[in-house]
Amino acid sequence: MNLAPFRISIVVVSSLFFTQVAHTIPTADKSEIVPVSRLLANAAEIIKKHPNESYGYGILGRTHSIAFTHGIWTSSRGPSLKAQWAHTANEAGIKAPGTPEEVIKEGYRYNARILGHVPGAKLTSRQREHLEQSIRNYTIATELSPSDYHCTLGLAWMLEQGTHYAKVLGSPWATGRDAKISASPKEWQERTLQAYRQAYVISAPTLDSDYNYEDLGEAAIGVLRLLSAPDRFKTPAEEAEIKVITARLKRLAKIPIFTSPIILPLGKSTSLNDLLSKSTSVTFDLAGNGLSRKWPWLSLDTGILVWDPERKGNIRSGRQLFGFATWWMFWKNGYEALAALDNDENGALTGKELQGISIWRDANGNGVSDFGEVKPISDWGFTSLAVKATNIVEGMPSNLNGAMKRNGTVVPTYDWTPRSLN
Numbered sequence: 001m002n003l004a005p006f007r008i009s010i011v012v013v014s015s016l017f018f019t020q021v022a023h024t025i026p027t028a029d030k031s032e033i034v035p036v037s038r039l040l041a042n043a044a045e046i047i048k049k050h051p052n053e054s055y056g057y058g059i060l061g062r063t064h065s066i067a068f069t070h071g072i073w074t075s076s077r078g079p080s081l082k083a084q085w086a087h088t089a090n091e092a093g094i095k096a097p098g099t100p101e102e103v104i105k106e107g108y109r110y111n112a113r114i115l116g117h118v119p120g121a122k123l124t125s126r127q128r129e130h131l132e133q134s135i136r137n138y139t140i141a142t143e144l145s146p147s148d149y150h151c152t153l154g155l156a157w158m159l160e161q162g163t164h165y166a167k168v169l170g171s172p173w174a175t176g177r178d179a180k181i182s183a184s185p186k187e188w189q190e191r192t193l194q195a196y197r198q199a200y201v202i203s204a205p206t207l208d209s210d211y212n213y214e215d216l217g218e219a220a221i222g223v224l225r226l227l228s229a230p231d232r233f234k235t236p237a238e239e240a241e242i243k244v245i246t247a248r249l250k251r252l253a254k255i256p257i258f259t260s261p262i263i264l265p266l267g268k269s270t271s272l273n274d275l276l277s278k279s280t281s282v283t284f285d286l287a288g289n290g291l292s293r294k295w296p297w298l299s300l301d302t303g304i305l306v307w308d309p310e311r312k313g314n315i316r317s318g319r320q321l322f323g324f325a326t327w328w329m330f331w332k333n334g335y336e337a338l339a340a341l342d343n344d345e346n347g348a349l350t351g352k353e354l355q356g357i358s359i360w361r362d363a364n365g366n367g368v369s370d371f372g373e374v375k376p377i378s379d380w381g382f383t384s385l386a387v388k389a390t391n392i393v394e395g396m397p398s399n400l401n402g403a404m405k406r407n408g409t410v411v412p413t414y415d416w417t418p419r420s421l422n
Contacts, residue, residue: 033309034327035356039063039340046345054145059340061138061154062329068130068161123165131165132172134158139173142198149202150330153219156195160222163188189226196222200245207248212255214287215330220245256420259287260396261321262334264403264413266361266380267301272393272414275302281421282367288318288325294421300365305334305385305413306374309356313374322357323415333397333415339387349385354378357385381405389415 040063046056123131138155142148162169166185171178173191183191199219206216224245227238234242263275280297287293298304305322306315318325326337343353359382360374377385384404389397393414402413 034066036063036067042340042343054141054148057137057141058151061134061141064130064134065154065158068127068134131162135172147202149199152195152199152202156192156199156222159188159192159195193226207252210255212252212257214289217249217252220249257287258417258419259318259324260333260415260417261323262305262413263416264303265411266303270411275299280365284367285317288328296418297365300363303359303361306358306360307356308358308374313369315360315369315374335387335389335397342387347388
């Protein structure tokens with residue numbers, strides 16, 4: 001498949017949204033909580049420079065997915081849900097706090113894989129564009145990198161959403177004239193199942209290990225959801241598939257979750273060991289999934305990089321930290337999330353690129369962002385942040401020259417990967 005003309009068209013179409021996307025994603029406040037237009041612009045530049053690499057297409061796919069999600073979620077003022085609505089593992093009886101109104105107001109769980117689709121919501125032209133662009137970019141990303149779990153999972157979920165609108169959509173996974181030909185809901189469903197299965201195959205080795213992260217089982221859950229549809233006739237092979245997947249998910253549920261926020265020293269010691277508390281644990285939504293778990297915690301002179309564009313200092317989940325769950329987009333690590341903000345791709349965030357980034361120093365070690373603990377990164381004296389990991393320290397991605405201060409002092413940054421204690 002020759003992707004060159006298709007890639008150029010994607011970049012052009014994406015560029016049309018740079019000045020508009022921010023206004024098509026309603027939030028509770030005036031400023032963007034997720035920097036959608038900035039992410040789209042930077043991803044398009046990455047594609048221009050690296051047209052044969054999947055990274056930029058993956059970011060476009062994820063960002064358009066978020067834009068689509070917000071449009072669907074807010075256009076009908078949210079679905080009718082009970083206060084105790086659950087996340088994707090609701091069959092396990094795990095409940096999330098807050099009413100739907102609170103969910104919308106706080107931008108809780110940006111990705112609709114957690115929020116859930118609003119059946120019957122009418123697509124606006126921009127929502128349709130975001131849906132199609134997400135699928136197109138995810139398609140390219142998965143063709144360039146077939147073993148990328150998150151892009152394959154993202155494609156599966158967007159295809160599942162498109163199934164609801166098959167009659168008014170073309171075939172966004174195709175190129176040229178074929179992209180305008182409508183596909184039946186059944187074809188959308190089969191493509192969705194195929195993508196979920198592929199993501200599940202990619203995740204299978206990890207599912208059988210002692211490692212667990214927030215969305216690891218989501219592809220498996222997606223396969224189960226589609227195979228268990230009331231109107232689907234299941235073959236003997238599919239019945240066997242369901243049993244194997246169910247067993248894997250039950251095993252996975254017993255394994256504590258890993259996650260990753262980027263941390264850095266604010267005191268004299270810069271060693272990773274000294275940045276971590278040997279005795280303190282806190283209850284916090286570090287994984288960003290809306291569920292407060294008990295986690296090992298940090299020393300009092302350790303800073304956590306956070307996204308706080310409105311400077312409210314109210315840090316409530318891992319979605320606001322730079323790590324695996326930043327903006328609920330599922331990055332490989334926190335450095336990848338930082339790199340998405342690197343407008344000039346010079347390997348460091350400086351000047352205006354640092355706007356929106358703050359540091360949280362939990363001065364009393366209680367896992368709560370109390371008044372005065374969260375300050376813009378410039379207030380801490382830092383002028384530059386490296387966006388790439390250059391070392392592995394105790395198994396964690398790190399950069400020993402990760403942050404620079406005005407006086408020229410350089411300190412390391414670490415993508416800390418704690419494991420939940422419950």
